[in-house]
Amino acid sequence: MSLTTNTLKGKRFRLLVGLGFAALLCGASPAMAQISLGTAENFGVLGGSTVTNTGPSLITGHLGVSPGTAVTGFPPGIVVAPSTIHSADAVAAQAQIDLTTAYNAIAGTPTLVDLTGQNLGGLTLTPGVYGFDSSAQLTGTLTLDSQGNPNAVFIFKIGSTLTTASNSSVVFINTGGNSSISCNVFWQVGSSATLGTATGFAGNILALTSITLNTGANVSGRVLARNGAVTLDTNNVTVCPPAPIICPIITLSPTTLPDGVTGTPYSATVTATGGAAPYTYAVSSGALPPVLLLDSGTGAITGTPTTAGTFIFTITATDANGCSGSQLYSIVIAATPPCPPITLSPLALPAGVVGTPYNQTVTATGGVAPYTFASAPVPPVPGLTLSSAGVLSGSPTTVGIFNFTITVMDSNQCPGSQVYSISITGCPVITVRPPTLPAGVVGTGYNQTVTATGGAAPYTFAVSSGALPTGLSLNTGTGVIAGPLNAAGTFSFIITATDTNGCTGLLGYTMTIAAAPAGTVIPTLSEWGMIIFMMLVVFVSVYYLRRQKARA
Numbered sequence: 001m002s003l004t005t006n007t008l009k010g011k012r013f014r015l016l017v018g019l020g021f022a023a024l025l026c027g028a029s030p031a032m033a034q035i036s037l038g039t040a041e042n043f044g045v046l047g048g049s050t051v052t053n054t055g056p057s058l059i060t061g062h063l064g065v066s067p068g069t070a071v072t073g074f075p076p077g078i079v080v081a082p083s084t085i086h087s088a089d090a091v092a093a094q095a096q097i098d099l100t101t102a103y104n105a106i107a108g109t110p111t112l113v114d115l116t117g118q119n120l121g122g123l124t125l126t127p128g129v130y131g132f133d134s135s136a137q138l139t140g141t142l143t144l145d146s147q148g149n150p151n152a153v154f155i156f157k158i159g160s161t162l163t164t165a166s167n168s169s170v171v172f173i174n175t176g177g178n179s180s181i182s183c184n185v186f187w188q189v190g191s192s193a194t195l196g197t198a199t200g201f202a203g204n205i206l207a208l209t210s211i212t213l214n215t216g217a218n219v220s221g222r223v224l225a226r227n228g229a230v231t232l233d234t235n236n237v238t239v240c241p242p243a244p245i246i247c248p249i250i251t252l253s254p255t256t257l258p259d260g261v262t263g264t265p266y267s268a269t270v271t272a273t274g275g276a277a278p279y280t281y282a283v284s285s286g287a288l289p290p291v292l293l294l295d296s297g298t299g300a301i302t303g304t305p306t307t308a309g310t311f312i313f314t315i316t317a318t319d320a321n322g323c324s325g326s327q328l329y330s331i332v333i334a335a336t337p338p339c340p341p342i343t344l345s346p347l348a349l350p351a352g353v354v355g356t357p358y359n360q361t362v363t364a365t366g367g368v369a370p371y372t373f374a375s376a377p378v379p380p381v382p383g384l385t386l387s388s389a390g391v392l393s394g395s396p397t398t399v400g401i402f403n404f405t406i407t408v409m410d411s412n413q414c415p416g417s418q419v420y421s422i423s424i425t426g427c428p429v430i431t432v433r434p435p436t437l438p439a440g441v442v443g444t445g446y447n448q449t450v451t452a453t454g455g456a457a458p459y460t461f462a463v464s465s466g467a468l469p470t471g472l473s474l475n476t477g478t479g480v481i482a483g484p485l486n487a488a489g490t491f492s493f494i495i496t497a498t499d500t501n502g503c504t505g506l507l508g509y510t511m512t513i514a515a516a517p518a519g520t521v522i523p524t525l526s527e528w529g530m531i532i533f534m535m536l537v538v539f540v541s542v543y544y545l546r547r548q549k550a551r552a
Contacts, residue, residue: 035105035153035186037204037222038098039091044083044237045223046095047211047230053077055215055234061222064092068229077232082247082276082321099224103206106188111157121168127152132159139165143173144185144202150176154185154203162193162205164217169200182220183240192228195219213237250275250325252317259332260305264413266292270299270327275319284326286313289333308335342366342408342416351423352381352396355456355501362390362418367410380404381422396424430455430505432497439512440485446472450479450507455499464506466493469513488515 044061045051051065053073063079064086065071071087079085086092111131121140126147136158146152152175156162175181185203187193192210195201195217203221205211210228213219218236251274260266266289272279281299288294289311292303299317311333316326343366352358364371373390380386383397386406402424407417433451440446446469452459461479468474470487474495491513496506 035102035155036098037102037224038095040095040099040102040224041222042083042239043095043222043224044079044239045230045232046092046099047225048096048227050229051232052229053232055232057232057235057237059083059237061237061239062086062091062095064089064095065230066092066096073232082323096226099206099226102186103188103208103226106155106157106186106206109155109157121165124173125154127154129155129157131157135160136162137165138163138168138170138199140168142168142170144170144181145173146175146178146181148174148176150178150181152176152181152184156185156187156203158187158189160189160191162187162189162207164194164196164199164201166196166214167198168196170202171200172202180240185221247321247323248274250279250317250319250323252315252325252327255327257301257329257331259334260289261334261336262305262308263336265304266302268301270294270301270315270317272299272317272319272325274325275317275323276321277319279317279319281315281317284314284316287311288313289331305333308333337412339412339414340366342371342410342414344406344408344416344418347418349392349420349422351425352384353425353428354396354399355503356428357393357395358384359391359393362386362392362406364390364408364410364416367408367414367416368412370411372409374407374409376405376407380406380420381424399424399426427501427503428454428456430459430497430499430503432495432505432507435507437481437509437511439514440469441514441516442485442488443516444485445483446485447480447482450474450481450495450497452479452497452499452505454505455497455503456501457499459497459499462496462498464494464496465508467491468493469511485513488513 040046042062043064044059045063047065047068049065049068050070051063055076057077059077059079060083062083063071063074066088069088071085074085109129112129114131116131116133120136120138120142124143124145126145127149136156144154172181182202187203187205189205189207191208192212193205193207194212195214197214197216199217201217201219201221205221205223207225208227209225210230211223211225212231213223213233213235215233216235220238220240222239223230223237250272252270252272257268270281280296281294282296283294288301289305290307291305292301294301294315310330312328312330314326314328316324318324342364344362344364349360362373371390372388373386374388375386380392381396381402381404384392384394386392401421403419403421405417405419407415409415430452431454433453437448450461460476461474462476463474468481469485469491471485472481472483474481490510492508492510494506494508496504498504
């Protein structure tokens, strides 16, 4: 072991170094203990109470805090994937346990060279265990000489604080080809560690309390605080070597994709499981059928293939941590068979009437069922709709002649069409029945019913011309003609029926009412009243006489 400095501070210092070196040569000092960080080696930053960041710090390796819970400043700080933030979880708790074990192991390692009171700046140190009874200061550059040994270990035991001045640095020489030699440097700090602005530091800082990295200070190693806070400000902390990436098995499903047909829309979705969402999808070898596209975010394969053939390709899914899984696929795209002629029937559709329910079915033949029907324009006729099954139904609302086309598509997407024309008239023919009404006789009662058909019920009835025989009346809602026949004669009149849409039908009637037979006296209305009055007088008189007789 050797130690040099640009400015040696007295003979006492040189004697101390010389004695330490002689002790090593004679084998008097104990061998350095093997230092293991356990699970803490996966952390670039580990705090005991909090981790606070300002600015775009970049952490390679996990960032954690335990038993505290607060992690702030991420973002703008970034923890490089696949490493993550662990806040008071089981992973961070175990890392703190392993940190304490490593801290105590270093504390128990015998000091070989005492550097108490010396500034580390300007020194060149070889592998060994160096001690400071109190604080340690680095101003300038500390050079660590591995003497060609790639496994060289440097341990610094500091009784109190570790402080570096701005722009200070730790550098290595003769590393034996080990680019990660900073992993073998351990700074056991009995209190807090503070790295000055723009310090370039190397090694694993294991501090009992807090660690502060001022603006632009970078660490090749780890920043591990047992009980206190870690404070960052635009720093890079790089674990050496980078924490290993252990990727899970990522599986893509389904394992096979459906085949397709040219001209027919294609849709299938590949999904990944086993890794950390979200996933990105890509064709890593081969090619999809022409025109088909893979959505990198959802894994959906869509499009309408245009080229027949067999297409072999590999889809790779990459998870949020950069881990990936792949699946080989093969899709056969068949050529679309020639379409047969598809015929629609009937060739013509019947006329309709405004307000009258209409229902006709169009069928298709020649293709492969099931068929899907549509019309152009939509609706084909005001008030009518065409279902996908080919049923044209509804109640027309507008008079006119309407031209439209009904198209059909079979299960193979083969088309057919037929042009139609429908005439919609204003009103249907409304027929009034019966064609004649029976004759009657004076003095008898009369009851006959007139009905209507052909329009939209309900109907209303009215005498639109002439007059009914004397004594008869027409019920406008039911069409019933009823009443006593009071006068003989021939009576002509017209009855009109109106449907719910205002459409009308009418029929003229002639009724003959014969006189009563000879000898038949038909009381008039006034005579009937007199008869009833006399009957009441007789009834009252009889009642009165009986009452008088009963009293006598």
